[in-house]
Amino acid sequence: MASGITRRSALKIAAAGLTLPWALTARAAFAEGEIETHGLSAFGDLALPPDFKHFDYVNPNAPKGGLLSLQITSTGGNQNFDTFDTLNMFSKKGDGAAGMTATFDNLMTSTGDEPDSVYGLLARAVRYSQDKLTYRFLLRPEARFSDGSRLTASDIAFSLNTLKEKGHPTFSQLLTDVESVAAEAEDVATVRFIKERSRDAHLIVAGMPIFSQDWWKTRDFDASTMEAPLGSGPYKMKTFEQGRFIEFELVKDYWAKDLPVNVGVNNFQRLRFEYYRERQVAFEAFKAGSINFHEELNVPIWVNGYDFPSLRDGRVKKEVLHNGAPTGNQAWYFNLRREQFKDPRVREAIGLAFDFEWTNKNVKYSSTKRVVSYFQNTDMEAKGPPGPDELALLEPFRGKVSDAVFGEPYLPPVSDGSGSDRQLLRRANDLLLGAGCKRQGGALSLPDGKPFVIEFLDFSDFLQPVTTPFIDNLHKLGIDARLRIVDSAQYKARTENFDFDVVPARFGGSPTPGVELRIFFGSAAATQPGSRNMGGVADPVVDALIEKIANAQSRVDLNAAAKALDRVLRAGHYWVPMYYRDEVWIAYWDAFSRPERQPRLGTGAPDTWWWDEQKAKKIGL
Numbered sequence: 001m002a003s004g005i006t007r008r009s010a011l012k013i014a015a016a017g018l019t020l021p022w023a024l025t026a027r028a029a030f031a032e033g034e035i036e037t038h039g040l041s042a043f044g045d046l047a048l049p050p051d052f053k054h055f056d057y058v059n060p061n062a063p064k065g066g067l068l069s070l071q072i073t074s075t076g077g078n079q080n081f082d083t084f085d086t087l088n089m090f091s092k093k094g095d096g097a098a099g100m101t102a103t104f105d106n107l108m109t110s111t112g113d114e115p116d117s118v119y120g121l122l123a124r125a126v127r128y129s130q131d132k133l134t135y136r137f138l139l140r141p142e143a144r145f146s147d148g149s150r151l152t153a154s155d156i157a158f159s160l161n162t163l164k165e166k167g168h169p170t171f172s173q174l175l176t177d178v179e180s181v182a183a184e185a186e187d188v189a190t191v192r193f194i195k196e197r198s199r200d201a202h203l204i205v206a207g208m209p210i211f212s213q214d215w216w217k218t219r220d221f222d223a224s225t226m227e228a229p230l231g232s233g234p235y236k237m238k239t240f241e242q243g244r245f246i247e248f249e250l251v252k253d254y255w256a257k258d259l260p261v262n263v264g265v266n267n268f269q270r271l272r273f274e275y276y277r278e279r280q281v282a283f284e285a286f287k288a289g290s291i292n293f294h295e296e297l298n299v300p301i302w303v304n305g306y307d308f309p310s311l312r313d314g315r316v317k318k319e320v321l322h323n324g325a326p327t328g329n330q331a332w333y334f335n336l337r338r339e340q341f342k343d344p345r346v347r348e349a350i351g352l353a354f355d356f357e358w359t360n361k362n363v364k365y366s367s368t369k370r371v372v373s374y375f376q377n378t379d380m381e382a383k384g385p386p387g388p389d390e391l392a393l394l395e396p397f398r399g400k401v402s403d404a405v406f407g408e409p410y411l412p413p414v415s416d417g418s419g420s421d422r423q424l425l426r427r428a429n430d431l432l433l434g435a436g437c438k439r440q441g442g443a444l445s446l447p448d449g450k451p452f453v454i455e456f457l458d459f460s461d462f463l464q465p466v467t468t469p470f471i472d473n474l475h476k477l478g479i480d481a482r483l484r485i486v487d488s489a490q491y492k493a494r495t496e497n498f499d500f501d502v503v504p505a506r507f508g509g510s511p512t513p514g515v516e517l518r519i520f521f522g523s524a525a526a527t528q529p530g531s532r533n534m535g536g537v538a539d540p541v542v543d544a545l546i547e548k549i550a551n552a553q554s555r556v557d558l559n560a561a562a563k564a565l566d567r568v569l570r571a572g573h574y575w576v577p578m579y580y581r582d583e584v585w586i587a588y589w590d591a592f593s594r595p596e597r598q599p600r601l602g603t604g605a606p607d608t609w610w611w612d613e614q615k616a617k618k619i620g621l
Contacts, residue, residue, distance in 0.1 A: 031129060031134070033129070033130050034127040034128060034129055034130075034134075034136070035127065035128055035130070036125055036126070036127045037125065037126055037127075037128075038050040038119065038120055038124075038125055039108065039117055039118060039119040039120065040108060040117070040118050040126060040202055040203055040206055041114070041116050041117040041118070041203075042115075042116040042199055042200055042203065042512050042514070043116075043553070043554060043555065045117075046114075046117050046119075047111075047113065047114050047117065048111070048117075048119065052119075052260050053260055053263065054260050054263035054264055055111050055112070055113065055260075055261070055263075055264065055599075056113060056597075057112060057113060057595055057597055057598060057599040057600075057604055057608060058263060058264025058265060058595055058608050059264050059594075059595045059596075059608070059610070060263045060264050061264075062264050062267045062593075062595075062608075062610040063267070063610055063611070063613075064250060064266075064267055064268075064269060064610075065267075065268070065269045065610075065611045065613065066268055066269055066270070066591065066610070066611020066612075066613070066616065067268065067269065067270045067271075067272060067292065067611070068268040068270070068271050068272070068292065068293060068606055068609075068611075069271075069272040069273075069274060069290065069291050069292050069293065070272075070273065070274070070291055070292075070293045070294065070295075070606070071273065071274055071275070071276060071282050071291060071294070072098040072099075072273050072275070073295050073297070074508070076089065076101070076170060077089040077090050077091075077096050077167075077168045077170055077171065078090075078091060078092065078093070078094055078095060078096040078168050078530075079095065079096040079097070079098065080095035080096070080488050080489070080492055081459070081460075081488060082243075082275060082277050082459065082487075082488035083095055083242075083243040083275060083488055083489070084096060084097035084098070084242065084243060084246070084275070085224055085226075085242060085243070086224035086225055086226065087100060087225055087226055087227065087228045087229065087237065087240075088100075088221070088224070088225055088229055089101075089168075090163060090167050090168055090171060090209065091166065091167065091168060091221055091222055091223075091224075092166070092167075092168050092169070092222065092530060093222060093223065093224050094224035095488075095489070095492065097240065097246045097273075098246060098273035098275075099235070099246060099248055099271055099273050100228075100229075100237075101209065101233075102233055102234060102235040102248055102266075102271060103146075103228065103229070103231035103233045103235055103236055103237060103248065104209035104210060104211070104231040104232065104233045105121055105122050105143075105151075105209075105210055105231070105232040105233045105256065106121055106122065106206065106207050106208060106209060106210065107120075107121060107122045107123040107137050107156070107189075107205070107206045107207075107208070107210070108120055108121055108122075108123055108126075108206040108207070109121045109207075109261045110207070111261075111599070112598075112599025112600065112601050112602045112604065113599050113600045113601065114601075115511030115512045115601060116200070116203065116511065116512035118203060118206050118207065119260070119261050120140075120259075120261070121256060121259065121261055121262075122137075122139055122140060122143050122151065122156075122210060122232070122256075123137040123138055123139055123140070123206070124138055124139070124140045125138045126138065126202075126206075128202070132193075132197075132202070133192060133193050133194075133195065133197065134190065134191070134192050134193075135190070135191045135192075135193075135202050135205070136184070136188055136189070136190050136191075137153075137156065137188070137189045137190075137191070137206075138187060138188060139151070139152070139153060139156070139186075139187040139188070139189065140187075140256075141187055142255055143232060143255060143256070144232060144255040145212050145215075145230050145231065145232045146230065146231060146232060146233075146236045146251050146254075147230060149212070149214065150186075151210065151212070151232050152183065152186045152187070153183035153184065153185060153186060153187060153188055153189035154183045154186075154213050155210055155211065155212055155213050156181065156183065156189035156210060157181040157182055157183050157189060158211065158213035158216070159208065159209065159210045159211045159213075160175065160178060160181045160191070160205065160208060161181055162211065162216070162221055163175060163208060163209075164176075164178060166221050166222055168530065169519070169525070169528050169529075169530045169531045169532075170519060170530075170531075170532060171208070173518060173519050173524070173525060173528070173531070174204045174515060174516060174519070175204065175205070175208075177193050177194055177196070177197040177198055177201040177204075177515065178191060178192075178193060178194075178201070178205065179192045179193055179194045180192045191205050198514055198515040198547075198550035198551055199514055199515075199550055199551050199552060199553065200512070200514035200515055200550065201515065203514075204515065204516075209231075210231075210232065211229060211230075211231070212229075212230040212231075212232075215229060215230040216229070226240075226242065232255070232256075233251070233254075234250060234251055234254050234256070234257070234262070234266040235248040235249065235250060235251060235266070235271060236248060236249060236251050238270070243275060244274075244275055245272060245273060245274050245275060246272070246273050247270060247271065247272040247273075248270065248271040248272075249269065249270050249271075250266065250268070250269050250270070254266075264595070264608060265607060265608060267608075267609065267610035267611070268610070268611060269611070274290060274291055277460075277488070278460075278461075279297070279298055279301075279460070279462055280298075280301075282294075283296075283298070283301055283305065286587065287308050287310065287316075289310075289589060289621075292588060292589040292591065292621075293586070293588045293589075293592075293605075293606050294586065294587045294588065295584060295585065295586050296585040296586065296587060297462075297585075298462070299363070299364045299365050299367050299368075300363075300365070302367075302585050303365050303367075306318050306587065310589075311587075314590065314619075315589060315590055315619040315620075316587060316588070316589055316590065317587065317588055317589075317590050318585075318586075318587045319585075319586050319587070319588075320583050320584070320585055320586075321583060321584045321586060321598065321603040321605060322582070322583055322584075322598070322603075323582060323583055323584045323602065323603055324598070324599070324600050324601045324602060324603075325508075325509065325511075325601050325602050326375070326376070326377065326378050326508075326509025326510060326511055327371070327376040327377045327378075327509050327580045327582060328506050328507055328508040328509050328580065329371060329374055329376065329506065329507050329509070329575075329577070330371060330504070330505070330506040330577075330578045330579065330580060331371060331504070331505065331506075331575035331576055331577045331578050332354075332456070332502050332503070332504050332575060332576040332578070333502065333503055333504075333505055333534040333535040333574065333575050334347055334350075334501075334502055334535055334574060334575065334576075335498060335500055335501055335502065335503075335534070335535065335536055336535050336536040336537065336538075336574070337498055337526075337536045338501055339446070339448075340446055340452060340453070340454070340501075341501075343435040343436075344402070344571075344572055344573045345431045345432070345434055345435040346431070346432060346435050346437070347572075347573035347574065348428075348431055348573040349427075349428040349429070349431035349432045349435075349477070350428070350454070350474065350479075350576065351412060351573060351575075351576040351577075352412075352413070352424045352425070352427055352428040352431075353424075353425065353428055353470060353473035353474050353476075353477060354412075354470045354473070354576050354578075355415045355417070355418070355419050355420065355421060355424075355469065355470075355473065356370050356412065356415065356578075356579065357414060357415045357416075357417040358415065358417050358418065358419035358469065359466055359469065359579075360579060361417060362419070363465045363466055364579065367581065368579035368580060368581055369579060369580055369581070369582075370412060370577065370578075370579055371577035371578055371579060371580050372409075372411050372412060372570075372577060373409075373566055373570070374565070374566050374569050374570070375509065375513070375562050375563075375566055376509065376580060377509075377580075377582060378509065378511070378562075379555075379559050380513070380558070380559050380562035380563060380566065381563070381566060382409040382563040382564075382566040382567045382570070383409065384408060384409075385406075385407060385408060386405075386406060386563070386564070386567065387560075387563075389556070389557075389560035390560050390563050390564045390567070391406075392560075393545065393548060393560060393561060393564040394406065394564050394567070394568075397541045397544070397568075400540075400541055401541050401568055401571065402571040402572070404571045405567045405568055405571045409566065409567050409570050409571075410570040410571055410573070412577060419469055419473075420472075420473055420476065425473065425476060425477060428477055429477060432444065432477065435447070437452060439478060442478055443478050443480070444477060444478030444479050451480055452478065452479045452480060453479075453480045453481075453482075453501075454474065454479055454480070454481040454482070454501050454502055455481075455482055455483075455484050455500070455501045455502070456471065456481065456482070456483045456484065456501070456502050456503075456504075457484055457486065457491065457494060457495070457500040457501070457502065457503050458483065458484070458485050458486075458491070458503070458504060459485065459486060459487065459488045459490075459491035459492075460485065461485055463504055464483065464485075466578070467483050467504075468483065470576075471483060495534065496529055496530045497529055498529070498534075498536065503534060504578070505534055507520060507532065511601060512558065513549055513558075513562060514549060514550045515550045517546045517549060517550070517565075518543075518546055518550075519531060519532045519533065520532050520533055521533060521537045521542050521546060521565075521569065522537075522542070522543055522546055523537075523538040523539065523540070523542075523543050526538040535574045535575065537569075537572070537574055539568075539572070541568055542565065542568060542569065542572075545561060545564050545565040545568060546565065548561035548564070548565075549561040549562055549565060584603050584605070586603075586605055588606075589619065589621065590615055590618075590619055591611060591612060591615050591616035591619060591621050592606065592609045592610065592611065592612055592615070593609065593610055593612040593615065594608060594609045594610075595608050
């Protein structure tokens with residue numbers, strides 16, 4: 001299922017990585033006391049030994065072959081759900097194509113069994129200083145780009161510096177803790193962090209995509225391009241039709257195919273992403289076999305739509321998988337940059353008009369649960385009065401935050417399920433009048449006398465059955481609320497420039513949140529076009545608590561800081577939370593096989609699956 005540089009001046013981006021050729025062949029001089037490791041984590045707790053053979057949730061003997069075709073269900077960088085006009089998803093411009101991350105390797109890669117551990121991919125090991133401000137990534141000499149050229153430390157320096165200086169905000173803002181990157185030798189890339197670095201800064205660097213410096217020498221990183229950038233990953237782009245589909249093929253003799261982190265994954269010979277503006281059209285494409293793996297997000301279709309010949313005769317399977325990943329936050333986000341949403345009482349009042357109980361029963365077939373927390377279904381969710389560890393963090397801000405922060409965390413009230421709970425609407429009306437709004441006949445005006453107008457902006461009618469009853473209740477309060485559905489390009493332009501009143505959004509959860517919270521709720525991101533701080537939250541208290549989370553040195557400290565932030569955000573009424581499911585609904589043509597178990601923090605579908613030739617022949621594929 002989604003921030004400008006920089007808070008440090010003159011990081012010598014242009015000079016980093018421009019070491020003279022003779023210096024690159026020299027042996028790097030390691031500092032005394034450096035610690036070498038085969039993996040990294042937030043708190044230093046690696047579960048796998050240096051000689052592990054593969055992740056436990058994969059089939060090490062999975063065959064390679066077949067086709068996985070699916071629809072894009074989450075975005076990153078400059079990607080768009082509905083279309084694409086560039087193959088560089090990491091720049092600020094354009095609408096990036098799906099699947100491009102499969103063409104790039106990272107220094108290290110994560111495991112689905114551990115919340116924050118990464119193990120060597122391009123880097124065979126890491127050496128870090130005792131103060132954890134210097135990390136030397138020791139590269140594998142066999143690392144190659146897909147054209148056979150060698151990948152060196154100069155490529156690492158170029159990639160990190162380019163992303164920091166020119167990358168999409170979702171990448172550049174994550175690299176603000178990087179002070180410098182340099183190639184000490186062909187196989188040693190040295191990253192130095194600022195003294196105020198966050199806890200996870202090294203993990204962020206380890207997970208960034210690595211580009212070819214030579215390939216980009218004659219090209220403009222800022223410009224949209226339909227030429228696939230050279231990568232070193234397991235796949236390379238094969239063919240595409242702009243805005244309709246993009247297909248990748250497994251790289252022949254992929255250099256890292258036998259590394260422990262890659263055993264049992266990257267099993268499909270071809271990956272194909274199909275683009276459909278309407279979900280119903282995508283579902284029809286799945287029924288026809290144009291898509292062979294489908295994650296269902298539409299509840300009515302899941303309940304009533306899976307009655308077609310290929311499912312009845314067993315060629316298509318329908319399944320519910322438990323998802324061990326933290327729950328994402330789906331909500332309507334207020335644009336606090338708009339005058340009508342400045343007062344938290346107004347935001348709370350609007351939230352009272354959403355009848356979750358009615359929506360869940362009548363629209364969602366009682367299949368969802370209410371989102372109440374920014375860290376839903378984790379140990380970081382605030383519950384009950386704050387404990388001593390939370391109070392220690394919150395007391396310095398008493399008087400700067402709502403008094404409600406020091407009591408029970410805010411919970412959306414349970415309605416009577418009628419769809420228009422009069423008691424809740426009465427409470428909403430009282431809050432609006434208390435905030436200075438005035439009634440003129442049946443219409444509500446803002447304290448300055450202007451009509452109270454709210455436009456719900458969206459690029460799809462998928463949420464219309466949920467949004468429309470919400471809007472109807474707002475009308476009863478005298479608010480001129482309306483839904484506007486625009487094309488995806490206009491939606492992307494408007495949201496990136498914060499030209500909206502209210503938008504729906506879903507942000508994925510993390511088992512170990514950290515510096516990325518700056519992108520979603522930090523003050524610096526609130527004014528950065530293209531950032532994920534949709535609501536424009538700009539609160540020094542929120543900033544301070546984010547830094548507490550980003551620098552927590554234990555799970556205990558992390559949980560306490562996250563709970564404190566959860567209380568502050570919930571008391572601020574920055575959103576109208578919707579709903580969630582802790583399971584994933586999938587359907588697929590029965591041409592796949594899978595490992596015996598899922599990863600602990602996900603479903604493994606379809607990442608660890610493989611094409612089963614016998615099954616495919618049996619159903620005529």
